[in-house]
Amino acid sequence: MANTIDITFLGTSSAQPSTTRNHSSLGVRVNGTVWLFDAGEGTQRQLMYSTLKLGKVNKVFITHLHGDHIYGLPGLVCTLTAALNPQNHMDRNWDEEDTTKDPENTPCLEIYGPVGLRNYLRSALTFSYSRLPIYYRVHELVLPEQESKEIEEGNTSPDKQNFLDMRERFSQQLKSDVLHPDELLGEDIQPDDDGLFRDLLQIEKKYETSSDNKNSKKFKGDPVKDKICVHASYIKHSVPALGYVLEEYGLEGNIRMELVKPALLRNKDSLVAQGITQPLSLIRELKRGKILNLPDGTTLDPKDVITPTEKRKIVILGDTNNPSKIAPLAQNSTILIHEATNMYEGSEKTQSDDINNENNLNASEQYRIKVISRGHSTPEMAGAFASQLNAQYLILNHFSSRYASLNHNAILQPDWNDQNIKAEVERIYQESTVSSQSLPPQLPNNVSKRDLLSKKEKELLQEVNEHGLTIDKQKIVNDWEVMEKIRNKAASTFQPRSLDHIILADDYLQVECNRQKVNSDTSSSVTTNSSIPVFRAWNHELI
Known part of the structure; x- marks a missing residue:
């Protein structure tokens, strides 16, 4: 039984990074073993800032082949393979004819993802002259026939079709039987009859038991996969994209x-x-x-x-504007991680005088359609899917780079010990017409840190702002308000038990997926905490 499961967000930006958000990546740690999901540019540097250990990462799952999710993979593979077998890395003769690897005991990094991932990684490692101290293997999830047909029928743009034709010709020119020197040929995983992929990790069992050929010997045992099964499904995006479901099984009460x-x-x-x-x-x-x-x-x-024992279920979606295909696998999830790339920030009144608004749609609906056309989701769409799944917690991820990461170590909450702020607050208290009994006598020395300010703290900051906050501090306040609006929009369709059940993912945030305690008298699940614990992943400080 897995006792501890936590999720560390290494990158939460969409398309391009910002000063406070890196490209997409997150790590799921189960009893110390780490599985990575996506590897945008800079992921290995983000790992070094976190509490995750490189030597504990033995699987990588890729959701789709957009650059902000895979450009960091080749470098990451080089680093991870060295961390998984540091002695081989230290003693390795980097001559390409080197055969010092022990064929029986050298571990293998397992990588899963959509069709095309194998050729991408093989080309990147080959043409960068990269050699690895251990082996790697890429397993591709074959695109179901229905999804492949929909993609083909949807390519009405000549430019897009020409690009896809060029991509197909290039793929055919790459010989599948010519592997990178440190690569083992992975599996082409076929979907079930309903187009879903169940228990992906079962394919690794043959590498543990078979000894008929060289390819079957390279596998590092993984105690976690005997406690957690991984399912997957293709979901709607502008390119083939996957969502993954991690589910506990075989638990005894x-x-x-x-x-x-x-x-x-x-x-x-x-x-x-x-x-x-x-x-x-x-x-x-x-x-x-x-x-x-x-x-x-x-x-x-x-x-x-x-x-009874609660079976935790974590749903990790790639970019999507419609993840409904994965719903049968994701029902009653403990945590749903869903993108919320863009939010409509303007007035939502009907704009009937807009000549481009032929259907008399309100402004927010027009914006939603625009977001969907790009293959992405709004916070309301994420909340609606969380409600459909009956999810306990919703974590919003993959934000536009214009949304600041509020718990990033470069942009922290306003320093309550700042002497200028203290002086302004003291003056506001003295001049305030509000009863002194309704206000605290002074600000606490250690204000509780969360992913959003409380209403009282916001009101206080607004008062300070009106009495001369600097531009930088005013921007912090504005960023908090924007992110709170995102969470409230998701709550409008999710309607969780409390707003604490909607978490805005920031770089270096670590979320613990605790098992709920069960009341032995009623056999009903009861939580001991009002919200799931959220930490700073670089020092494990509670947010």
Whole structure:
């Protein structure tokens, strides 16, 4: 059973980076083992700022082949393969004829993604003269026939069709049997009849058990994949894009020993007479689902004496304007990570006098259509899908570069210990007509850090702003207000239990996916915290 699962956001920007947001990437850590999802430019540098360890990353999952999600992959692979086997890296003779790798024990980095990823990575490593201290292998998820047909029918633009034809000719010229010297040929994973990909990691089992050929020997054991299965589906975007679902399985609940142990010990003598010398050994039978009928007439039914265990489910979507295809795999998710690239920021009144507004659509609806045409989503679309899935938490990701990362180490909350701010606040208190009982006597020395300011803090900052905040500090306040609007727009369609169930992903944010505690009397899940813990990933400081 996986005890700890956390998600670290390494890059949360769309298209291009900003001063506070890097290109797309995130890491999921399960009991110490790390799986990376996407690798935009600069990902390996972001990793070094975080608490994730390079040597613990043994799988990479790519959602789609846009540059802001894959341009960092070749360099990352070079770094990761060295971290996975540092001794080979130190002793390696970089002559291309070198054969010092141990074919039986050298590990392999497993990479999953859409069709075309294998050729991209092979070309990048080959033409940059890159050699690796261990092996890598790319598994491609074959595009389902229906999705392939829709893409073909949707390419009405001659320029776009010409580009795709050129891309296809180039792909055919690359010989699939000519591998990079440190590459092992991966699998072409076919979808199920419904177009979904279930339990991707099961293909690795043949590399563990088969010893018929060289390709089958290179696999580093992964204890996590026996606790977490990975499903996938293609989702709608401007290019073929994948969404992934991480789901726990094979979990055993906790035995309610206060019910089981007394009953077994009470029947100890009778059980010994039947040849069961250790009555408590029958607990194993309960865990296997067997009903125990004890000599004194007591019946121990697993459903009555084993508390149910919550199976956590994390849904990680690539860029999308319609992820509905993945819904059967993603229902009742613990965490949904959904893009919210753009938000309409203007007035939402109907603009009937707009000559371009033939259907009399309001301004926000026109903007939504524009966002969809680019293959992306608004916060309201993300919230609606979270509601459809009955998700517990929604994390918004992949923001336009004009949205600031509010918890980035380069832009922190206003310094409440700033002497100028303190002086202005003190003067405002003194001049305020509001009853002194309704205001704190002074600002706390350590203001609680979250992904949004509280209403009181915002009101206070607004008052300070009116009395002469600098432009930089005013910008911080404005950025907070914009990001809060994004969260509120998502909440309008998601309608979560509280706004704490919608998290705005910033670079270096770390979100813990804790297992909910189960009430042994009612067998119902109850949370001990009002919100999921969110930390700064570079020092694990609670936000």
